[in-house]
Amino acid sequence: MDLKLDHHTKDGIEVVDVEGEIDVYTAPRLRELLIELVNIGHYQLVVNMEKVEFLDSTGLGVLVGGLKRVRAHDGSLDLVCTQERILKIFRITGLTKVFGIHDSVDEAIAARKSEK
Amino acid sequence: MATVEMSFTPLPAHVRTARLVATAVARRSGVDEALLDEVRLAVGEACSRAVEAHQEHCPAEPVRVALTGTDGRFEVVVTDTAVQHNGAADAAVPGGGANGGGGEPGGEPPAVPAELGLAVIEGLADDVEIARTKAGLSIRMSWPSANAAS
Numbered sequence: 001m002d003l004k005l006d007h008h009t010k011d012g013i014e015v016v017d018v019e020g021e022i023d024v025y026t027a028p029r030l031r032e033l034l035i036e037l038v039n040i041g042h043y044q045l046v047v048n049m050e051k052v053e054f055l056d057s058t059g060l061g062v063l064v065g066g067l068k069r070v071r072a073h074d075g076s077l078d079l080v081c082t083q084e085r086i087l088k089i090f091r092i093t094g095l096t097k098v099f100g101i102h103d104s105v106d107e108a109i110a111a112r113k114s115e116k
Numbered sequence: 117m118a119t120v121e122m123s124f125t126p127l128p129a130h131v132r133t134a135r136l137v138a139t140a141v142a143r144r145s146g147v148d149e150a151l152l153d154e155v156r157l158a159v160g161e162a163c164s165r166a167v168e169a170h171q172e173h174c175p176a177e178p179v180r181v182a183l184t185g186t187d188g189r190f191e192v193v194v195t196d197t198a199v200q201h202n203g204a205a206d207a208a209v210p211g212g213g214a215n216g217g218g219g220e221p222g223g224e225p226p227a228v229p230a231e232l233g234l235a236v237i238e239g240l241a242d243d244v245e246i247a248r249t250k251a252g253l254s255i256r257m258s259w260p261s262a263n264a265a266s
Contacts, residue, residue: 023128023132023135024160024164024168025129025131025132054160056160056164056236057161057236058233085153088153089157089236092235092240093232093236093239
């Protein structure tokens, strides 16, 4: 399926809900959204990937790019993902050490709040 | 002769089609269900890399994919002809091209290393052979399958 993107604010953190496939074709749309959110001042981001069916290295590049952008403003980008097939690509590339990966949006927000 | 051969215009939209076809042929060839996600991701990475290489060097040339179910193996070969048309020593990789998802707008460097796509393939496929030919880059990947040649 194609990529569906939505976002909302929860406890002061912008949650990006991603559904579908993140690949070389759809990843630019996610990149544009992350850039847009940073440009309007959202530096605390949680990307909810629970409904992501496919993620490739292009998608990883977009997430890393988003992380670089929020960190430039002392912000954060955490991920929500429990799907083994998606987590596998993070492990293969070593990005599990770069991103905070959580089991739920609430857990991601709580973890971020506890660090403040 | 390959079980299924396809060639497609080097556009990102067609990479998904290539993934779907490869997964279907892998299933038909007897690749274990648990490995199909790996096949899908590895073929997607190889096709994404080839598409970006062609878009940069030879956008009129198709990307070629050969899928073969032989005795006990399912093999995928993704071939680009970017070097033949450009003479470049290296081809674009996902995230490394101007249109790559990892690349940043405005000419900023990509957020991830250019070799990441190939690294992912090597991490996923049971057996990988990456060959730089006179024509371009050929990525041969294979996985075990239960079926005899089909």
